[in-house]
Amino acid sequence: MEIKSEINYSYLEYQGAPVRHEFPALHQDVFGKPLIYLDNAATTQKPWKVIHATNKYYVEMNSNIHRGVHYLSQKATDAYEISRNTIAEFINARQSKEVIFTKGTTEGINLVADCFGRYAVNEGDSVVITSLEHHSNIVPWQMLCEKRNATLKVIPIDENGEIILDEFEKLLDETVKIVAVSYVSNTLGTINPVKEIIELAHKNGSAVLIDAAQAVHHIPIDVQSLDCDFLVFSGHKMYGPTGIGVLYGKEEWLNKIPPYQGGGDMIKTVTFVKTEYNDLPFKFEAGTPHIEGAITLKAAVDFIREIGINEIARFEAGLLKYATEQVLQLPEVQIIGTAKAKASSLSLNIRGAHPYDVGVLLDKMGIAVRTGHHCTQPIMDFFCIPGTVRASFAVYNTMEEIDKFLESLRRAIKMLV
Amino acid sequence: MTINEKQDELIEEFEFLGDWMDKYEHIIEEAKELPEMDPKLKQDQYIIKGCQSKVWLFPEYKDGKLIFYADSDAIISKGLVGLIVRVLSGYTPEEIRDAELYFIDRIGLKEHLSPTRSNGLLAMVKQIKLYALALASTKKMPT
Numbered sequence: 134m135e136i137k138s139e140i141n142y143s144y145l146e147y148q149g150a151p152v153r154h155e156f157p158a159l160h161q162d163v164f165g166k167p168l169i170y171l172d173n174a175a176t177t178q179k180p181w182k183v184i185h186a187t188n189k190y191y192v193e194m195n196s197n198i199h200r201g202v203h204y205l206s207q208k209a210t211d212a213y214e215i216s217r218n219t220i221a222e223f224i225n226a227r228q229s230k231e232v233i234f235t236k237g238t239t240e241g242i243n244l245v246a247d248c249f250g251r252y253a254v255n256e257g258d259s260v261v262i263t264s265l266e267h268h269s270n271i272v273p274w275q276m277l278c279e280k281r282n283a284t285l286k287v288i289p290i291d292e293n294g295e296i297i298l299d300e301f302e303k304l305l306d307e308t309v310k311i312v313a314v315s316y317v318s319n320t321l322g323t324i325n326p327v328k329e330i331i332e333l334a335h336k337n338g339s340a341v342l343i344d345a346a347q348a349v350h351h352i353p354i355d356v357q358s359l360d361c362d363f364l365v366f367s368g369h370k371m372y373g374p375t376g377i378g379v380l381y382g383k384e385e386w387l388n389k390i391p392p393y394q395g396g397g398d399m400i401k402t403v404t405f406v407k408t409e410y411n412d413l414p415f416k417f418e419a420g421t422p423h424i425e426g427a428i429t430l431k432a433a434v435d436f437i438r439e440i441g442i443n444e445i446a447r448f449e450a451g452l453l454k455y456a457t458e459q460v461l462q463l464p465e466v467q468i469i470g471t472a473k474a475k476a477s478s479l480s481l482n483i484r485g486a487h488p489y490d491v492g493v494l495l496d497k498m499g500i501a502v503r504t505g506h507h508c509t510q511p512i513m514d515f516f517c518i519p520g521t522v523r524a525s526f527a528v529y530n531t532m533e534e535i536d537k538f539l540e541s542l543r544r545a546i547k548m549l550v
Numbered sequence: 551m552t553i554n555e556k557q558d559e560l561i562e563e564f565e566f567l568g569d570w571m572d573k574y575e576h577i578i579e580e581a582k583e584l585p586e587m588d589p590k591l592k593q594d595q596y597i598i599k600g601c602q603s604k605v606w607l608f609p610e611y612k613d614g615k616l617i618f619y620a621d622s623d624a625i626i627s628k629g630l631v632g633l634i635v636r637v638l639s640g641y642t643p644e645e646i647r648d649a650e651l652y653f654i655d656r657i658g659l660k661e662h663l664s665p666t667r668s669n670g671l672l673a674m675v676k677q678i679k680l681y682a683l684a685l686a687s688t689k690k691m692p693t
């Protein structure tokens with residue numbers, strides 16, 4: 134056998150590279166078959182770094198933060214604030230006080246809909262979203278509009294699953310107070326032109342919230358160059374723990390809008406007559422937070438930064454391209470979402486088979502995909518389909534896994550069609 | 551044949567199916583054998599909630615017996631509902647009400663009965679039992 138003197142593979146492409154060994158959950162059999170995990174858009178697996186960090190927190194520093202003067206409390210507080218700094222650096226926020234810890238994307242959007250809504254959205258105003266949004270970027274705005282007698286306006290998409298920017302421009306008028314749009318669609322994988330959307334919205338005097346739940350671990354994000362007013366994401370989709378997420382907000386906005394919940398930590402002084410709210414970021418972090426989650430999220434960000442987000446983006450684009458090309462070889466397959474710019478997610482249907490059937494059979498062959506409407510019912514209505522089969526990729530997936538996915542898909546087609 | 555004899559027959563059929571794919575192959579066959587449901591009966595009120603796919607179940611009370619017609623837009627769901635219809639359709643409401651469904655466990659589909667599953671097998675069984683219970687106690691079809 135010829136031994137190559139030079140390794141051309143990058144860290145991620147080298148099969149059996151250390152990156153897969155860092156994810157213990159990947160190394161198990163399901164129904165007697167090696168697990169192939171392609172449900173990363175729902176949540177990613179966790180590297181040892183994150184698992185160890187969780188352990189370390191409880192073993193070495195568990196205590197409440199921002200309160201005690203004792204050693205442990207200081208230690209936990211420091212770790213919590215260091216994590217905030219790391220996240221601020223990661224998304225290039227001007228200051229770490231613009232980073233608010235939340236439960237996740239959903240809570241971040243609800244917070245902005247509630248607090249920004251109370252500050253800026255009144256009767257006759259409107260909120261703009263897109264047809265691509267996850268339910269969590271639809272329902273909070275619907276609730277706000279109902280409360281304030283405002284209107285929800287929706288940017289339509291075309292057959293490829295791309296936002297129609299011309300239609301967006303038509304929706305913009307003086308009533309539009311905020312535009313809420315996902316960076317990457319969880320169902321179709323479309324990368325939305327958020328930079329253009331932000332520019333157009335700002336020209337119109339509207340604020341912009343970016344739902345980066347499906348973007349922050351796939352493509353580089355710089356909140357200053359984007360110039361978004363708010364940006365939200367979840368820890369669990371970026372190799373971090375569940376129950377923790379981030380709301381980035383421009384300082385100016387976070388100072389202007391009222392607090393979300395009342396409680397400990399978010400106050401400076403309390404009397405029965407008047408409460409003075411605390412400064413940023415604490416104003417939005419009432420109560421004992423998810424301390425261990427926040428601290429551990431740093432480990433997830435470190436994991437991403439050590440490989441490099443550009444390298445991850447390049448590698449995952451290769452996986453998506455390969456999977457798309459392979460899937461297109463099967464005449465029964467129809468890809469849902471054919472935007473020019475896509476990240477991570479590949480949604481498809483088998484002509485003549487229900488997505489549920491495909492999902493059940495793939496599951497029994499060891500392949501984890503998601504089937505259904507993916508919390509985006511309006512997209513299903515647009516394409517007139519009951520759901521899709523979605524394979525979504527992460528840093529630890531391999532070309533071999535995609536080959537096995539295809540082989541299993543072929544077998545499912547044979548059984549169902 | 552009694553309900554239990556039908557259950558035993560099914561258990562025997564599944565006994566020789568080694569792996570999961572064979573089992574599902576058989577469930578798909580079951581779907582193909584399920585008698586056609588009149589499209590007119592596929593109304594929203596007969597959709598069973600709690601499935602990722604659409605499952606229709608229409609009850610008919612004739613000559614003291616409950617007969618079920620079912621269909622689904624997903625073939626595996628259709629096969630699953632087909633199994634249940636095959637076992638329970640054509641008996642008196644009392645017989646259906648009192649039937650203990652052990653075949654689901656014995657053919658290895660017990661995991662499908664968990665309320666957290668989205669296939670609705672549990673919902674299908676519950677719906678059939680509900681029709682039987684209502685008929686047995688009031689002699690009237692619930693609306």
Ligand SMILES: Cc1ncc(COP(=O)(O)O)c(C=O)c1O
Pocket residue numbers: 174175236237238239240267269270315317318319344346347367508
């Ligand atoms: C685009 C998008 N937005 C929002 C969410 C909601 O995230 P979470 O459930 O973590 O709050 C998701 C998760 O599926 C998502 O993909």
